[in-house]
Amino acid sequence: xxxxxxxxLCGSVDDGKSTLIGRLLCDSNQVFADxxxxxxxDSRRYGTQAGATDLALLTDGLQDExxxxxxxxxxxxxxxxxxxxxxxxxxxxxxxxxxxMATGASTADLAVVMVDARKGVLPQTARHTRIxxxxxxxxxxxxxxxxxxxxxxxxxxxxxxxEYRTVAAExxxxxxxxxxxxxxxxxxxxxxxxQTPWHAGPTLLGHLETxxxxxxxxxxxxxxxxxxxxxxxxxxxxxxxxxxxxxxxxGDRMLVSPAGTSASVESIVVWQDTSDRAEQGDSVTLTLxxxxxxxxxxxxxxxxxxxxxxxxxxxxxIWMGDEPLTxxxxxxxxxxxxxxxxxxxSIRHRVDVSDGSKLAAARLELNDLGAVNxxxxxxxxxxxxxxxxxxxxxxxxxxxxxxxAGAGTIAYALMRSANVKWQDFDISADVRSALKSQRxxxxxxxGLSASGKSTVANQLERRLxxxxxxxxxxxxxxxxxxxxxxxxxxEPDRVENIRRVAEVARxxxxxxxxxxxxxxxxxxxxxxxxxxxxxxxxxxEIFVDAPLEVCARRDPKGLYAKAMRGEIKNFTxxxxxxxxxxxxxxxxDTERLSPExxxxxxxxxxx
Amino acid sequence: MLESEAIEIIxxxxxxxxxxxxxxxxxxxxxxxxxxxxxxxxxAPPPMPLLHVDTTWKFREMIxxxxxxxxxxxxxxxxxxNSEGADGAVTPFTHGSDxxxxxxxxxxxxxxxxxxxxxxxxxxxxRDEEKSRAKxxxxxxxxxxxxxxxxxxxxxxxxxxxxxxxxxxxFRVSPLSNWTEADIWRYIAAEDIPIVPLYYAAERTVVRxxxxxxxxxxxxxxxxxxxxxxRRRVRFRTLGCYPLTAAVESTADTLDAIIAEVLAADRSxxxxxxxxxxGEASMERKKREGYx
Ligand SMILES: Nc1nc2c(ncn2[C@@H]2O[C@H](COP(=O)(O)OP(=O)(O)O)[C@@H](O)[C@H]2O)c(=O)[nH]1
Numbered sequence: 001x002x003x004x005x006x007x008x009l010c011g012s013v014d015d016g017k018s019t020l021i022g023r024l025l026c027d028s029n030q031v032f033a034d035x036x037x038x039x040x041x042d043s044r045r046y047g048t049q050a051g052a053t054d055l056a057l058l059t060d061g062l063q064d065e066x067x068x069x070x071x072x073x074x075x076x077x078x079x080x081x082x083x084x085x086x087x088x089x090x091x092x093x094x095x096x097x098x099x100x101m102a103t104g105a106s107t108a109d110l111a112v113v114m115v116d117a118r119k120g121v122l123p124q125t126a127r128h129t130r131i132x133x134x135x136x137x138x139x140x141x142x143x144x145x146x147x148x149x150x151x152x153x154x155x156x157x158x159x160x161x162x163e164y165r166t167v168a169a170e171x172x173x174x175x176x177x178x179x180x181x182x183x184x185x186x187x188x189x190x191x192x193x194x195q196t197p198w199h200a201g202p203t204l205l206g207h208l209e210t211x212x213x214x215x216x217x218x219x220x221x222x223x224x225x226x227x228x229x230x231x232x233x234x235x236x237x238x239x240x241x242x243x244x245x246x247x248x249x250x251g252d253r254m255l256v257s258p259a260g261t262s263a264s265v266e267s268i269v270v271w272q273d274t275s276d277r278a279e280q281g282d283s284v285t286l287t288l289x290x291x292x293x294x295x296x297x298x299x300x301x302x303x304x305x306x307x308x309x310x311x312x313x314x315x316x317x318i319w320m321g322d323e324p325l326t327x328x329x330x331x332x333x334x335x336x337x338x339x340x341x342x343x344x345x346s347i348r349h350r351v352d353v354s355d356g357s358k359l360a361a362a363r364l365e366l367n368d369l370g371a372v373n374x375x376x377x378x379x380x381x382x383x384x385x386x387x388x389x390x391x392x393x394x395x396x397x398x399x400x401x402x403x404x405a406g407a408g409t410i411a412y413a414l415m416r417s418a419n420v421k422w423q424d425f426d427i428s429a430d431v432r433s434a435l436k437s438q439r440x441x442x443x444x445x446x447g448l449s450a451s452g453k454s455t456v457a458n459q460l461e462r463r464l465x466x467x468x469x470x471x472x473x474x475x476x477x478x479x480x481x482x483x484x485x486x487x488x489x490x491e492p493d494r495v496e497n498i499r500r501v502a503e504v505a506r507x508x509x510x511x512x513x514x515x516x517x518x519x520x521x522x523x524x525x526x527x528x529x530x531x532x533x534x535x536x537x538x539x540x541e542i543f544v545d546a547p548l549e550v551c552a553r554r555d556p557k558g559l560y561a562k563a564m565r566g567e568i569k570n571f572t573x574x575x576x577x578x579x580x581x582x583x584x585x586x587x588x589d590t591e592r593l594s595p596e597x598x599x600x601x602x603x604x605x606x607x
Numbered sequence: 608m609l610e611s612e613a614i615e616i617i618x619x620x621x622x623x624x625x626x627x628x629x630x631x632x633x634x635x636x637x638x639x640x641x642x643x644x645x646x647x648x649x650x651a652p653p654p655m656p657l658l659h660v661d662t663t664w665k666f667r668e669m670i671x672x673x674x675x676x677x678x679x680x681x682x683x684x685x686x687x688x689n690s691e692g693a694d695g696a697v698t699p700f701t702h703g704s705d706x707x708x709x710x711x712x713x714x715x716x717x718x719x720x721x722x723x724x725x726x727x728x729x730x731x732x733x734r735d736e737e738k739s740r741a742k743x744x745x746x747x748x749x750x751x752x753x754x755x756x757x758x759x760x761x762x763x764x765x766x767x768x769x770x771x772x773x774x775x776x777x778f779r780v781s782p783l784s785n786w787t788e789a790d791i792w793r794y795i796a797a798e799d800i801p802i803v804p805l806y807y808a809a810e811r812t813v814v815r816x817x818x819x820x821x822x823x824x825x826x827x828x829x830x831x832x833x834x835x836x837x838r839r840r841v842r843f844r845t846l847g848c849y850p851l852t853a854a855v856e857s858t859a860d861t862l863d864a865i866i867a868e869v870l871a872a873d874r875s876x877x878x879x880x881x882x883x884x885x886g887e888a889s890m891e892r893k894k895r896e897g898y899x
Pocket of ligand 1: 148
């Protein structure tokens with residue numbers, strides 16, 4: 001089969017993208033007679049060419065688009081020439097459909113950026129170029145369209161190309177091939193134009209057919225994220241996945257990340273035969289020897305060069321959610337085949353898409369680009385996106401709606417300690433706690449309302465004080481009277497509530513205190529966010545557990561009764577979820593244990 | 608590359624699914640899809656049943672082929688017919704093709720999917736078939752009423768498919784999205800995949816109707832005044848209900864000949880499907896209503 005080149009075509013609305021694709025399809029004989037006939041009929045109804053066939057109607061497929069004459073979603077077309085097979089993504093121009101544009105660009109090897117010769121390089125052109133570069137496209141062609149309308153003016157073309165090269169260089173796209181074209185007439189698309197004797201370069205199709213694509217480096221280490229564990233019977237256990245980089249052969253030594261177990265490849269199963277090798281891009285099933293424990297989301301990798309593993313990252317984000325991104329809000333994250341909880345711990349900056357300047361920002365709105373720090377609920381194997389699209393690209397998923405809220409690329413991992421210690425003073429946290437003869441830490445009690453958090457917290461603090469410890473108790477309700485008086489119960493406010501409490505707890509631990517936090521904190525990602533602020537071991541997640549029915553029966557403040565009557569909205573356990581801790585440091589069953597027994601268990605764990 | 612991509616998509620779907628199913632139409636795309644699913648999970652059989660919506664008007668050769676292939680692949684075969692339209696109550700002859708399709712295909716499919724509670728539904732759709740399909744995601748979200756919302760499609764970045772369905776609904780998953788008709792034929796040849804013999808040219812009994820060749824597959828087909836069944840060398844580019852599927856005159860009786868014919872063709876294959884011509888944006892509308 002002919003090699004496939006995947007390309008994305010982008011530009012502002014009305015620059016002529018749809019017309020260009022229609023022309024490429026037609027001129028390379030990819031349009032069937034009946035499809036052309038249909039476009040001719042449609043042209044009479046919706047066309048912009050006064051009844052002449054509007055080639056844009058070959059690709060503008062959705063009813064809304066035809067009625068409005070704009071392209072709202074990316075359309076994919078396959079075309080073939082004797083040299084190559086092309087999958088063309090026709091990306092929408094409108095700013096409000098930027099997420100669809102990013103969808104089209106993310107799988108492309110090459111981008112054709114169109115500009116209208118009369119309008120020149122627009123802010124939207126810069127935006128597209130930035131997104132294209134961010135999602136990993138390294139080859140860019142600038143198609144200066146509608147040259148027929150400016151009389152094939154060479155000087156104007158060169159000026160435009162120069163202006164665009166500046167933009168491209170700024171976003172990290174080194175080489176740009178510029179071509180003067182007319183989508184309407186087909187000049188310089190599939191055949192050289194008589195109008196441009198001064199243009200020494202190729203036609204658009206000629207370039208697409210011959211451009212050398214950066215081949216994946218031969219010497220990349222082997223990596224395969226596991227998609228599926230195939231276990232038809234006790235004798236066969238295969239790990240299915242697509243090779244993200246490198247190559248593999250039976251006998252090769254492997255390391256399973258993040259667990260770090262090792263094994264060697266026993267066989268490579270593809271259909272009825274086994275194979276003696278597989279390489280980047282192949283979908284295969286591996287069997288290992290010995291048969292170690294591997295799950296979906298793990299990465300099987302070359303033992304002598306395994307991937308990095310981390311749980312805090314610096315990343316670029318393009319925001320696609322209708323709700324803005326704010327620090328502290330919990331999401332699900334998909335990174336290769338791995339799904340984990342994730343929370344943005346801070347927004348470093350927003351990028352101005354037109355000139356690339358970095359602006360301070362408290363939130364990222366729909367279609368914004370920015371850089372963030374991000375923490376995941378557990379360590380995951382990854383690679384910087386620069387090295388691997390497969391192991392460095394991720395999406396963030398809204399937990400309530402399951403919508404894809406953002407896409408990101410990992411720049412590098414952050415060291416946890418580097419992230420926590422923001423300024424070195426002579427007196428360190430260790431000194432402060434040593435002076436109090438104790439080990440400072442944060443004991444985070446999570447659980448439903450009326451599960452027993454306050455009771456346990458109260459008795460625990462008394463017990464610690466009796467033993468001569470220096471403590472402080474942060475209680476959810478009390479904090480809302482002061483520090484968090486300005487916050488309500490909307491989702492951003494709840495997130496901010498937790499963020500402040502966690503930050504205060506961190507300062508107090510730094511001051512050498514044993515801090516008891518008694519907070520419902522219903523989301524795992526919130527608790528993970530808090531944990532991420534502390535050194536390992538300085539944070540204990542204690543799950544105060546009692547069944548919902550029991551809590552509702554206890555109901556000391558009458559809150560459940562109110563919530564059931566609908567008088568309180570978003571009440572955890574009633575109309576708002578409580579995510580049970582995935583791996584608490586300690587779980588206290590308050591249905592069976594007395595408060596004294598709970599305190600004893602905590603003291604035991606702290607010893 | 609196409610094969611590896613399709614297998615990756617099938618595995619992602621199965622990994623995410625609670626109740627996966629593969630819609631099996633018996634056509635060449637379904638044959639390729641089933642073959643890919645077998646490869647994806649070999650040596651296990653595909654971990655999902657096949658679902659065939661039987662309108663009772665399929666070509667007889669298709670039904671025989673279906674039963675043979677399912678048995679050979681060791682997959683469970685589910686067959687559903689809309690009881691409302693069975694026993695000759697709704698036929699392509701007594702009702703318009705729009706209404707017939709709505710009852711015997713669209714409604715029947717919804718019934719079968721609801722009954723099975725399927726959340727991941729593999730289909731053999733290709734983006735080159737039709738314009739609204741060219742815009743559909745690989746994992747295409749459908750709400751609880753099986754409706755497609757073309758304006759609110761989830762972004763689909765790289766090969767990261769957001770397969771979460773916490774708020775209900777289902778996905779139509781199209782592993783063959785980036786294949787063309789020619790790709791399908793080349794792959795069938797390369798992998799030696801069995802297909803229904805109707806794809807190969809042979810002498811068949813047909814009548815001329817509405818400017819197209821319609822096969823007289825059984826004696827339920829009423830002849831119109833002036834129609835005379837005749838023997839012609841024909842084949843089918845696409846398979847469906849025999850009264851609604853036109854044959855083309857052809858001598859292509861080998862895969863190589865078919866591929867040569869496909870590459871030289873100037874009519875797209877859906878032209879043989881009479882339902883597509885029913886109206887403006889017909890396929891998008893049918894899809895919004897739940898036809899896949
Ligand atoms: N004169 C001229 N008009 C063009 C050219 N390319 C596109 N157009 C017209 O510009 C308008 C917008 O084109 P269309 O392809 O729908 O733009 P899209 O929004 O980028 O897909 C249509 O009326 C086209 O016919 C060109 O090269 N020259």
